[in-house]
Amino acid sequence: MTWTDWAVSLGLIALVLRQIRGKKLTVASLLWPVALVAWAGFEYLGDFPAYTSDWIFALCLAAVGLALGLGCGAWTQVYHDGEKVVARATVPAAALWITGMSSRLAFGVIALNGGAEAIGRLSEKLNLHSENTWPTALILMALCEVLSRTVLLLLKYRTAQKQSWQPTDAKNPQTSVS
Template identity: 40%
Template sequence: MTTTDYLISAALVLLVIPQIRGTRQTLRNALLPLVAVGAAAAYYLKSFPTQGHDVQLYLIGGLVGAALGIACGAATRVSRVVDGAAVAKAGAAAAALWIVGMASRAGFEYWTSHSGASSIAHFSRDNLITGAAAWTAALLLMALTQVLARLVVVRIKARRVTAPAPVAAVRA
């Protein structure tokens, strides 16, 4: 791993800090993690192989990311503040899920560039995964689906919190 790899991984993990402090549900705050993952994808993604079982690897990565994102969003509290805006605040469980998702990818990359390279090569060969480009794409897809799933869950919660209360019918 290069210094840039460490910095990108740290930046993605540290996106949890505003979530813990609480963020108003503005378009900017909602899209910041998505833009960060998109920037990482632009930096790392060189190809998107579809041979062998690469597509199945992508599906697994996407499903794991979506599950982490949904769980993270479900564990995020959304409340309405005095001015009527929604504020999302991640508790310990939501923060832990975020960190697990983001840090596990960095840990995997570290492992593959150190002692795990032969294990991954053997696994890839046995399971018809074409190589590093497929793993990179799967891990980026996992990050993207985690961010998107959390975003969707939190936005749905925010909409429910800020929706006007139904007006009771008045009998004449």
């Protein structure tokens, strides 16, 4: 793994760790993880696997990424705070995100540090044929995790922005006059 690989992985992990205390949410802060994963896709994706078992495996990991991203997004609180919209990752949100991101990082470390033979045996047991299956599956997993979280947080962001435009009485129904 290169320093760039480490930086991308650790940057994506830090993304949620920074939100544990609450962090201003902007469109730019929502989109930079997508840009990182898109870059990784262009960097690592080669030919797409041709065998059905390889695609099923890749789609299964994509589904895992989707579930992790949706869970992370669902458990991230997004709310209007004064003049800004804030995202605060709860412990379950951070745990899901870190599980997905660190599992791919760990796979890369293992693959490059003596685990290639074990991965080869696992690939045989899973009936995987192409050497591109693992990178494809892991990039799809990351892409689904990042995109599903981003879409969910974007929806929450837009909802929080709309709440900021409501009249004061509408925000606090206890102070409205009947």
